[in-house]
Amino acid sequence: MYRTAKGEEIFVIDGHTHFWDGSPANQKNIHGKQFIDCFYAYHSNLSPPSEKWEKEKFEKYDAKTMFDDLFVTGYDDMAILQPTYLTDFYKNGFNTTERNSAMKKSHPDRFILNGAFDPRDGTRGLEDLHALSEKHKLKGVKLYTAEWRGDSKGYKLTDKASYQYLEAAQKLGIKNIHVHKGPTIIPLNRDAFDVADIDDVATSFQDLNFIVEHCGLPRLDDFCWIATQETNVYAGLAVALPFIHSRPGYFAHVISELLFWVGPDKILYGSDYGIWTPKWLIDKFMAFEIPADVTKETGSVLSMEAKTKILGLNAARIYGIDVEAQKKKIRAGGGYAHLPEAVHAPR
Amino acid sequence: MKSSDERRERPRGRSSDDKRAQIWACLQDVMDPELDESVTELNFVTKAAVDSRDHVHIEFRLPTYWCAANFSFLMADDMRRAVSALDWVKGVSVVLGEHMYADKINAGLAQGRSFQETFGAEADGSLDDLRQTFLVKAFQRRQVALLSHLAALGKSPAQIVSWTLTELGSLPLDDAGEKLIQRYLERRSVVGPASGDGPAFVDANGARLTAEGLAGYVSSLRRVGINAEFNGALCRGLLAARFDLDTPFVPKSKMMPASSGT
Numbered sequence: 001m002y003r004t005a006k007g008e009e010i011f012v013i014d015g016h017t018h019f020w021d022g023s024p025a026n027q028k029n030i031h032g033k034q035f036i037d038c039f040y041a042y043h044s045n046l047s048p049p050s051e052k053w054e055k056e057k058f059e060k061y062d063a064k065t066m067f068d069d070l071f072v073t074g075y076d077d078m079a080i081l082q083p084t085y086l087t088d089f090y091k092n093g094f095n096t097t098e099r100n101s102a103m104k105k106s107h108p109d110r111f112i113l114n115g116a117f118d119p120r121d122g123t124r125g126l127e128d129l130h131a132l133s134e135k136h137k138l139k140g141v142k143l144y145t146a147e148w149r150g151d152s153k154g155y156k157l158t159d160k161a162s163y164q165y166l167e168a169a170q171k172l173g174i175k176n177i178h179v180h181k182g183p184t185i186i187p188l189n190r191d192a193f194d195v196a197d198i199d200d201v202a203t204s205f206q207d208l209n210f211i212v213e214h215c216g217l218p219r220l221d222d223f224c225w226i227a228t229q230e231t232n233v234y235a236g237l238a239v240a241l242p243f244i245h246s247r248p249g250y251f252a253h254v255i256s257e258l259l260f261w262v263g264p265d266k267i268l269y270g271s272d273y274g275i276w277t278p279k280w281l282i283d284k285f286m287a288f289e290i291p292a293d294v295t296k297e298t299g300s301v302l303s304m305e306a307k308t309k310i311l312g313l314n315a316a317r318i319y320g321i322d323v324e325a326q327k328k329k330i331r332a333g334g335g336y337a338h339l340p341e342a343v344h345a346p347r
Numbered sequence: 348m349k350s351s352d353e354r355r356e357r358p359r360g361r362s363s364d365d366k367r368a369q370i371w372a373c374l375q376d377v378m379d380p381e382l383d384e385s386v387t388e389l390n391f392v393t394k395a396a397v398d399s400r401d402h403v404h405i406e407f408r409l410p411t412y413w414c415a416a417n418f419s420f421l422m423a424d425d426m427r428r429a430v431s432a433l434d435w436v437k438g439v440s441v442v443l444g445e446h447m448y449a450d451k452i453n454a455g456l457a458q459g460r461s462f463q464e465t466f467g468a469e470a471d472g473s474l475d476d477l478r479q480t481f482l483v484k485a486f487q488r489r490q491v492a493l494l495s496h497l498a499a500l501g502k503s504p505a506q507i508v509s510w511t512l513t514e515l516g517s518l519p520l521d522d523a524g525e526k527l528i529q530r531y532l533e534r535r536s537v538v539g540p541a542s543g544d545g546p547a548f549v550d551a552n553g554a555r556l557t558a559e560g561l562a563g564y565v566s567s568l569r570r571v572g573i574n575a576e577f578n579g580a581l582c583r584g585l586l587a588a589r590f591d592l593d594t595p596f597v598p599k600s601k602m603m604p605a606s607s608g609t
Contacts, residue, residue: 031447034412037589041411045584153469183415184447187471189462191480192415218381218581221484221574240577247580253573261570297569 001327001336002075002282002311002344010286010308011323013112013315014070014079014278016178016213016238016270019103020095023060031148032089043275046242051280061274063103071110072338074278076271077312077330078321080112082142082178088149097132104136109329112319114140114178117169119161120149126168133172139319141174142213146182146192154185157197166205176318178236180213193219195226202230209318211268214239215258224261234318235262237310238272244284252290256300264306268315282311286344363397366435370395370403373429380478381418382579383485386426389579390586393444393596395430402438403430406596408445410585416448417474420462423452442598453598479537483551486534488575490548491568493527494561500524504558508548515547 002010022036040058057065070076081100085093093099097115104113115138117129132138146154155162157179169177183192195216202210215235216223227233235258243251258267269285271278290302316323330336374395375387386392386407394406405426409419423441430439441456443449455465462474497507500520510518512535515528535541539553546555556564 034447038411038413038585041585041588045588183413186469188416188466189470189472189474189477190417191477192417217574218578219574220577221570224570239581243577243580246584250573250577250580254577257570257573298566 001077001339002286011312011316011327012075012077012269012282013312013321014076014271014273015211015236015268015315016082017070017079017273018082018084018095019063019066019100020274021060021090021092021099022094026090026092028089028091035086035089039275046246047276048245048280051277058274063106066103066273067107069277070273071335075282075344076278078110078112078326080114080140082114083116084142084144085116086147097136101136109326109333109335112139114138114142116142117165118147118149119155119159119165120152126165129165129168130172133174138174140176140178141169142178142180144180144182146184156185157201166201166208170205170207175207176209176211178211178213195219195223198233199226199230202233206232208232209234211236220254220257224257227262227266234266234268236268236270238270241269241281241285242276244288245280252294255302256290256294256298259300259302259306260298264309265314267310269311366397367395369433370397370430373433374426377422377425377429379418380421380481382582383488383575384579386422389583400437401435402440403436405430405439405441406598407443408590408596410582410589412445412447414446416452417462417477419443419446419448420452420465421474421478423456427456444596444598449598482534482537484571484575486537487551487568488572489531489534491565491572493531494565496524496527504561508556508558508561510547511544512541512547513543
């Protein structure tokens with residue numbers, strides 16, 4: 001919960017968090033080491049120096065650290081746990097639904113547990129998706145299209161098998177499809193980050209929401225174009241948001257373009273925890289204004305109303321969260337007891 | 348960025364220094380196709396040395412282990428070609444360090460194979476389409492930067508769209524403006540014939556821009572430039588976080604032995 005100077009309470013849903021184990025003990029091979037090293041480079045490069053973690057903590061943090069960083073030190077009210085399996089790189093997987101479900105079980109009012117599927121898993125995978133959905137009452141899944149699986153180095157949403165899985169998701173009431181694009185999609189002579197397949201499935205599955213993580217980066221330009229045409233395509237802010245500290249000028253341009261093309265109702269805040277932590281991200285975001293020269297170019301303004309939508313209301317809408325009821329539940333459980341009376345006015 | 352090793356090397360006379368300077372000048376013209384920035388300015392190149400037989404040895408590394416294989420190959424191939432164009436060069440080796448496809452790419456480069464030959468079944472054709480896509484993006488990014496500059500100087504849309512390429516080239520501008528024009532002209536032929544009496548400003552299909560449509564056109568292209576600049580900033584930051592000047596170059600994909608778990 002973030003409180004403004006005027007006493008407004010801003011309900012925050014963190015659209016993208018992980019509870020991973022990237023430690024050397026869990027690494028299966030060089031790729032596992034390089035994967036967590038790459039995350040750590042994102043973390044070290046874009047975090048303010050005071051927020052930088054030691055490598056060992058970054059590789060594997062415990063449940064209490066995560067809870068405190070999100071909900072006690074940080075302003076998150078709720079957080080979506082997004083799995084990333086990577087079972088070819090990590091012995092027990094990197095961040096599975098199973099591992100995340102322990103967090104959800106300990107703090108049911110705080111977390112939204114998302115599942116995952118991989119269209120290359122065939123009929124067996126469809127059965128697993130049914131079971132996973134039944135067990136956890138899933139409302140969303142995270143797809144990592146660049147995941148390696150045996151000889152395969154990734155898949156596209158337009159693959160025939162992907163369609164079967166999306167149809168199954170629709171039937172199971174899994175409405176929110178978070179898509180993370182990564183490199184190495186075969187064939188290698190094409191653009192590994194191409195987002196055109198999102199355009200295709202968004203048209204074919206009008207009842208599903210497609211939340212494109214990292215707002216399509218490194219194809220922000222193509223993504224913006226698609227998102228203007230598809231009413232069910234959303235932008236996840238993870239990776240773009242931390243630039244607010246190191247490169248506020250770039251962030252101003254990116255958020256302006258997103259507001260212009262995608263609009264304030266379809267942008268979702270996400271910390272990408274543990275790559276970054278909510279406290280500093282939200283302090284900076286609440287204090288941020290788009291500079292006049294950029295506004296002059298784009299006409300985009302990051303109003304308080306837009307901030308409120310991005311930080312929580314948009315996610316609440318697509319995940320069916322009743323914000324007032326949820327606040328009551330969290331308050332009744334003592335979840336706001338730590339909040340000082342003082343406001344979190346932008347500094 | 349030259350490696351610390353190389354900087355410690357003793358100079359071997361003017362001729363050797365000249366040759367090295369020529370190599371770096373060639374490499375400076377090789378672009379990361381996605382970022383449209385020079386591979387030397389991005390600090391990708393860690394070494395460019397000449398041996399006594401006039402063979403050139405280039406080493407480079409990228410911001411992540413996962414950088415797209417196709418662009419990695421393209422940059423290596425472009426570096427090889429650029430340096431081979433120097434008449435005294437007898438041979439060129441280009442080696443990529445610490446990348447998921449380093450072993451494959453390095454073997455392909457060493458044997459002078461094409462991208463398609465190197466990747467076989469993992470690719471289903473050449474890189475020409477991909478290269479063209481990003482050349483068009485580079486054209487658009489350079490064009491929007493120049494158009495914004497001209498608008499800021501008070502040039503009207505009607506004036507801007509009326510110019511021929513020759514007229515654009517002879518505008519009296521300051522150094523920054525000259526540079527923008529030069530960069531734009533380097534990519535102008537990507538989208539169509541670029542003779543002197545042809546229109547200076549055309550769209551990606553080669554059609555002349557119109558005065559009425561100019562503002563809308565510029566705002567729709569803005570996102571191409573912002574995307575490239577954002578990616579450039581991200582890549583520089585990731586490279587700096589991954590390697591500093593003292594990090595030894597490892598010409599392989601593997602830095603630790605695979606455990607029994609694989």
